[in-house]
Amino acid sequence: MKRATTDPWLARYAFIGILVVFVVIFLLFPVSVVLYEALKGGLGFYFSALTATHSLTAIRLTLLVAVAVVPLNTLFGVCAAWAITHFRFCGKALLISLIEIPLWVSPVIGGLVFALIFGQKGWLGPWLDAHHIQILFAYPGIVLATAFVTFPFVARGLIPLMQAQGSAEEEAALTLGANGWQLFWRVTFPKIKWGILYGMILCNARAMGEFGAVSVVAGSVDDRITMPLQIEQYYLDFSLPDAFALASLLLLLSVVTLVIKIGLEWRHLAPNYVRPH
Numbered sequence: 281m282k283r284a285t286t287d288p289w290l291a292r293y294a295f296i297g298i299l300v301v302f303v304v305i306f307l308l309f310p311v312s313v314v315l316y317e318a319l320k321g322g323l324g325f326y327f328s329a330l331t332a333t334h335s336l337t338a339i340r341l342t343l344l345v346a347v348a349v350v351p352l353n354t355l356f357g358v359c360a361a362w363a364i365t366h367f368r369f370c371g372k373a374l375l376i377s378l379i380e381i382p383l384w385v386s387p388v389i390g391g392l393v394f395a396l397i398f399g400q401k402g403w404l405g406p407w408l409d410a411h412h413i414q415i416l417f418a419y420p421g422i423v424l425a426t427a428f429v430t431f432p433f434v435a436r437g438l439i440p441l442m443q444a445q446g447s448a449e450e451e452a453a454l455t456l457g458a459n460g461w462q463l464f465w466r467v468t469f470p471k472i473k474w475g476i477l478y479g480m481i482l483c484n485a486r487a488m489g490e491f492g493a494v495s496v497v498a499g500s501v502d503d504r505i506t507m508p509l510q511i512e513q514y515y516l517d518f519s520l521p522d523a524f525a526l527a528s529l530l531l532l533l534s535v536v537t538l539v540i541k542i543g544l545e546w547r548h549l550a551p552n553y554v555r556p557h
Contacts, residue, residue: 318527329525338510338526339507345426349423349487352427354476356435357434358472361438361441425497426487488507
C-alpha cells in the first residue's frame with residue numbers, strides 16, 4: 281500500500297508552504313506587531329501603561345469574571361457529561377445540540393438575550409429596578425454573558441471521553457457496594473480529571489478574551505469593562521501604546537494557557553504513546 285508520506289515532493293511542499301504562509305500571515309505577523317508596538321516605548325512606559333488605573337481595573341475585573349465562570353462551567357460540564365453518558369432519557373440528542381448553541385450563534389446575540397431579560401424594558405427589568413438589583417452594566421451581567429459563551433467547553437470535552445470509556449468500571453463499583461460519592465471520586469474522576477482540566481483551560485482562555493457578549497451587557501463604563509473592552513476603549517481614545525500594552529498582556533495570558541494545554545496533552549497522552557519501530 282502506498283504511504284501518504286511517499287506523495288510527490290511537489291504536493292508535500294505545496295501543502296507545507298500553504299501551512300507556513302497562513303501561520304506567518306495570520307499568527308506570527310499580528311503577534312509580532314502587538315509585541316513591537318507594546319515595547320516600542322521601552323519597558324518603563326510599558327509597565328506604566330499596565331499599571332494605569334483603567335488597565336488595573338480591567339485586569340482585576342477580567343480575573344474576577346474568570347474566577348466565577350470557570351468553576352460554574354466546570355460544575356455544569358461534569359453534571360451534563362454524567363447525565364448524558366450514564367442515564368437514558370428522551371431528548372438526549374437534542375440536549376447535546378442545545379449545549380453547543382453558544383458555539384453556533386454570535387456572542388453578541390448571547391449578550392442581547394440577557395439585555396432583553398434584565399434590561400430596564402426587559403422581562404425582569406422593572407422588578408429588578410423596584411428591588412434595586414443591577415444585573416446589566418455590572419459584574420453579574422458580565423459573568424452571565426461570559427458563562428453563556430463558554431459553558432460548552434467542559435461538557436464537549438467530557439462527553440465523548442466518558443462515552444469512549446464506557447461505564448463498566450462504575451457498574452462493577454456499584455456491585456461492590458460503592459455509593460454515588462465514592463463512585464465519582466474513586467472511579468470516575470481519576471479517568472476524567474485530565475479532560476476536566478483541559479476543558480477548564482479552554483473555558484478560561486475564552487472567558488478572558490470574550491468581547492462580543494460582554495460589550496452588550498457591560499456598556500462603556502470605565503470601571504466595569506474587561507481587558508478586551510478596555511483595549512477597544514484605548515484604541516478609540518487614540519491611546520495606542522496603552523492599547524498594545526494591554527493587548528500584549530492578554531496575549532501573554534493566552535500563551536501561558538497554551539503552554540499549560542500542551543503540557544496536559546503531553547502528560548495525558550505520553551503514558552499511552554508507543555514509539556513506532
